[in-house]
Amino acid sequence: MKDLIVIGGGPGGYVAAIRASQLGMDVALVEKDAPGGTCLNRGCIPTKAYFQNAAVLRTLSGLSEFNARAENIAFDLPGARERKDWIVAKLVSGIRDLLKGYRVEVIAGEASLVAPGRLLVGGEEIVARRLLIATGSEPAVPPIPGVDLPGVVTSDALLETDTLPERLVIIGGGVIGIEFACIFNAFGSRITVLEAMPDILGAMDGEIVRRMGVYLKKQGIEVHTGTVVERIEREGEDLRVTARGKKGPVERPADLVLLAAGRKPFTRGLGLEQLGIACDDRGFIKVDGNYETGVPGIYAVGDVIGGPMLAHVASEEGIVAVERMAGLDHRVNYDAVPSCVFSFPEIAAVGLTQEEAQARGIDFRVGKFPFAANGKALTMGEGDGMVKVIADADDTVIGVHILGPHAGDLIQEAGVVVRNRLKVADVIGTIHPHPTLGEAFLEAVMDVQGRSLHSLPKARR
């Protein structure tokens, strides 16, 4: 009998399996598709491969700033797709090697639950002391007439298309919608984003989102917020999307329509109901502080339990779940979860937004620093954006929001600061190398106390 069987080999499941093996457990992992899950096969990595193609195209089209010239710039989407698939295949094979190296038995097939400790895979029953469900999520298809028309696709299908749409309408201005908008805009598609909520990028800091709106417009991306899509129709060769906006109807023709209106837990065929595993009203599995479901011995982590639906959160939950099974006292710090948007410019954040700090009645101060005043950013031709830091009355840094070049890499330092409740003085006392983008973070932290050295005194700004 195995100590643990993990169902699903995404970043929640395969990381949990490796950690469990490190802790001495005899582990098996059941995966119906390729290891790496959504993140590696249809999410984080494929989109970031395309993001880099888009970044290269943007650099080439902005070469004049560097007094260089390239002629006949052409983009080949099938070629970019091949590159993406090569990266994915290499990483999938890396995960297979890791699992083998950690002696995790990988069982190919779709698992369904029979009873606590008992699973069925391909008609065969397998048993374990504990089961960990990490079956992830899938795109949610909104109930809009016409969503089943050919040419209306989810992110899964858009990543597999070889034909660049001339006009791409994106329904949903969340992280996935905005990333695809920036990428396909750089590829040469004309983009319209339709978002039902008053703002794009939901829970992010309002000031950052407003600035991002300006940069999206500057790139030629059309964004309509407060706009509810009513129907999608086919008119000859074209699709036509009709929505109700703040100022009246919005109608856009499209070659392709991307549904990016959220994701839902993937639990089909698992047999949760017959075991009495409770889910919330959106279908996410309910767990306690040990990631154990209502049924003893059955645990769940990652997208399938909801919360921040991010690869690094799924992995951290997987690690914590198996460490707690092994008697270690480790918890996920949900107050310091970094999140990134791989847009142009990038966005990354950790900790509280200004709106959240206000809503909690926290006495806070804000420091900011623009990338336009950061030497390294200017040398890169990337002076758009800023760093915004929020600190409480004790000068503890409680939120950091970065809009600008390599925001996703820069947020790491902020993550350490917020997670460890470090103070403004701790950051200021840390020498930051010059010339680097990280100096913008340092200056924004200094600005909390009005002592940024490369900004004019606050009174003179």
Ligand SMILES: Cc1cc2nc3c(=O)[nH]c(=O)nc-3n(C[C@H](O)[C@H](O)[C@H](O)COP(=O)(O)OP(=O)(O)OC[C@H]3O[C@@H](n4cnc5c(N)ncnc54)[C@H](O)[C@@H]3O)c2cc1C
């Ligand atoms: C387009 C896109 C871009 C994204 N970009 C980012 C990003 O940049 N950064 C980030 O942090 N997150 C990103 N995400 C989110 C990220 O992919 C998910 O949060 C993450 O993959 C969740 O991990 P998981 O292990 O919970 O589930 P998943 O990765 O969904 O893995 C679940 C696995 O379980 C398997 N499975 C399901 N049911 C069964 C069964 N019954 N038997 C056997 N196997 C089963 C599935 O085949 C799958 O492999 C992105 C998502 C999308 C769609």
